[in-house]
Amino acid sequence: MTTAEETARRGELGTFLRAYRERLAPDEVGLPATPRRRTPGLRREEVAALSGVGVAWYTWLEQGRVDTSRQVLDAVSRTLRLDGDAHRHVLALAGFAPQQATDSEDAGTGTGADDNLRAMIGSWSASPALVLAPDLTITAWNTAYSSLFPDPGDHPAERRNLLLLLIGDPAHQRLLPAWEPLAQDLHRHFRARADTLPRDARVQALTERLHATRPDLAHWWACRAVGGFAPRTIEVVDGDGGNGGSRTYDAALLTTAGQQGGGCVLVLTPGRSQGA
Known part of the structure; x- marks a missing residue:
């Protein structure tokens, strides 16, 4: 995989995690929903604390700036209440699951099908x-x-x-x-x-x-x-x-x-x- 591909995949992972963080209500993870909360869903520091990782590290993960271990991704997935499909997707984006090969067959008339x-x-x-x-x-x-x-x-x-x-x-x-x-x-x-x-x-x-x-x-x-x-x-x-x-x-x-x-x-x- 090229450096550009790795960067793109890290970016997709960060975007994916952020989307799930922003739609998870605080009370779903046992946190109070305060009236002054301006951030939709959970804050980054809340996800980091619940997952046992540093705030800076989790922020960089969402920004697509770092690679991380499977253990960290498992912990973050549990915090974000990801189901099995979403958890496997996170691991795949981080390179911990086999990639699907690019389909190079011609489409259209059926001649490209096996x-x-x-x-x-x-x-x-x-x-x-x-x-x-x-x-x-x-x-x-x-x-x-x-x-x-x-x-x-x-x-x-x-x-x-x-x-x-x-x-x-x-x-x-x-x-x-x-x-x-x-x-x-x-x-x-x-x-x-x-x-x-x-x-x-x-x-x-x-x-x-x-x-x-x-x-x-x-x-x-x-x-x-x-x-x-x-x-x-x-x-x-x-x-x-x-x-x-x-x-x-x-x-x-x-x-x-x-x-x-x-x-x-x-x-x-x-x-x-x-x-x-």
Whole structure:
């Protein structure tokens, strides 16, 4: 890793810690909420004291000026009440967890997807599925998916991204009226990768497109929350506009560690009422 990359990652770590510090209420850690408190959330000196580290050192940590030990990061994570996903993210930013490789496959037509993954989802005749690059670019899809949703091949390559389609494509939003929770979960999944690769060109490009596509969702993009994708049941409205019916699917994100630079497969399993 270059010095510039290390500096960028330290900066992301500091920003991440500060965001969580500022939204943690004093009473959540047993401190009184005084009326003259001007700082949102906890003060730096409070986090330092509760974590057993010096104020100056913690300040430098938030400013991205120093490296630190895993023990210190574990202590700070406990103080900030980080969940498992956020704690692992902190360790990854500090270099204590394996980095995800940059995805260098071509996106767009599905030719960049691993042949085995394409063959696998192609055999799922009743389960719509996508192969996704780490930045959620759609690299392959099966017939069941393009029969249910707009065909990804009909979109320009630079827009062929699941998160972009969910937040900015009216056709997807008509089919998925409850698209927002799904998009937020995918964004937390993406953020976990974006913070560990702040200089990755594709990560930067998607971040810019998200801001440009939906500036009204700036609070989403500014949030530092990270996490794994939670399996969920989604409702897809019938696309023919006839009777206004809908179908339910159980959505899951299957990670493909070691392939496609840490990509994943999104699979929608038909609900029981559909005879799956």
